[in-house]
Amino acid sequence: MIYRRTLRREVACTGIGLHSGKPVRLRLLPAPAEHGVRFARTDVGVEIPATLAHIGGQDHATTLSHGGVSIGTVEHLLAALSGLGVDDVRVEVDGPEVPVLDGSAAPFVILLHEAGLRPLAVPRRLLRVLAPVEVRHGAKGVRLVPSEHFEVAYSIGFDHPLLRHQALSLRLTPRTFTEAIAPARTFGFLREVEMLRRSGLALGGSLENAVVIGETGVLNNKLRFEDEFVRHKILDAVGDLALLGLPLLGRLEATRAGHALHAAVAQKLLATPGACEIVAPERAPVVAVHARDPESPLESPAYSLSTS
Numbered sequence: 001m002i003y004r005r006t007l008r009r010e011v012a013c014t015g016i017g018l019h020s021g022k023p024v025r026l027r028l029l030p031a032p033a034e035h036g037v038r039f040a041r042t043d044v045g046v047e048i049p050a051t052l053a054h055i056g057g058q059d060h061a062t063t064l065s066h067g068g069v070s071i072g073t074v075e076h077l078l079a080a081l082s083g084l085g086v087d088d089v090r091v092e093v094d095g096p097e098v099p100v101l102d103g104s105a106a107p108f109v110i111l112l113h114e115a116g117l118r119p120l121a122v123p124r125r126l127l128r129v130l131a132p133v134e135v136r137h138g139a140k141g142v143r144l145v146p147s148e149h150f151e152v153a154y155s156i157g158f159d160h161p162l163l164r165h166q167a168l169s170l171r172l173t174p175r176t177f178t179e180a181i182a183p184a185r186t187f188g189f190l191r192e193v194e195m196l197r198r199s200g201l202a203l204g205g206s207l208e209n210a211v212v213i214g215e216t217g218v219l220n221n222k223l224r225f226e227d228e229f230v231r232h233k234i235l236d237a238v239g240d241l242a243l244l245g246l247p248l249l250g251r252l253e254a255t256r257a258g259h260a261l262h263a264a265v266a267q268k269l270l271a272t273p274g275a276c277e278i279v280a281p282e283r284a285p286v287v288a289v290h291a292r293d294p295e296s297p298l299e300s301p302a303y304s305l306s307t308s
């Protein structure tokens with residue numbers, strides 16, 4: 001039997017927000033079983049659960065919002081929590097963004113190791129994919145298919161000599177996440193960064209927290225992995241899929257996708273009758289999932305899907 005897990009003790013760090021460029025204090029606190037992952041904006045006194053129903057925006061990063069208050073750039077922290085198997089935690093932030101730190105999930109992994117993990121007296125349930133679901137937008141696409149493990153197969157391709165094609169497929173465990181995925185940093189193209197700056201975004205962005213790709217190469221000294229870019233896309237996908245609210249038993253196959261498609265396929269999984277079920281680790285079905293059933297333990301999608 002696998003039990004839900006929370007933190008052993010409270011931990012905190014301070015860093016700047018990628019878009020605001022302002023300092024933010026982040027605290028991670030132990031929480032009771034079934035609390036889930038919840039953000040608390042302590043500066044305005046609003047709590048925002050980390051679920052698909054609270055997605056407020058997905059332009060360049062994932063933002064959650066509730067009652068007109070939002071918290072931005074949540075995906076790297078969510079990836080670290082999901083990657084290490086933390087089910088219940090309270091995340092306090094005193095500003096509108098999670099600190100970007102080095103642009104990867106590695107500092108959050110270190111923070112979680114510092115906190116230590118503690119099992120709770122409630123068995124963990126998983127969300128198992130039973131039938132494939134797919135969302136496509138032209139050359140971009142995402143699919144969730146059944147698997148006995150949580151796996152991600154990702155491929156990217158950009159119109160840039162450095163990034164024509166990268167692909168990676170792996171099974172996510174706390175170990176593979178920590179070693180192969182967590183250290184991969186956010187990346188952006190120099191021309192895009194300049195555009196974001198002009199519109200008052202990415203003000204906190206620098207070579208300290210992102211890999212910046214210029215016309216002829218990477219502006220940073222060196223990459224952490226030769227294929228750091230596709231690894232970061234897997235990191236983002238793990239963070240976005242964490243918004244399902246339960247660990248996933250299935251395989252994500254993504255081509256040139258991003259935050260919006262990751263969330264769209266997760267929404268579609270919940271909204272498609274018979275596409276998934278909630279299981280205890282022994283695989284015995286516990287509850288059938290009907291996304292629009294108010295009794296469903298998972299929240300119903302609050303925004304409509306645009307699929308093609």
Ligand SMILES: [Zn+2]
Binds near residue numbers: 075076186232235236
């Ligand atoms: Zn990212």
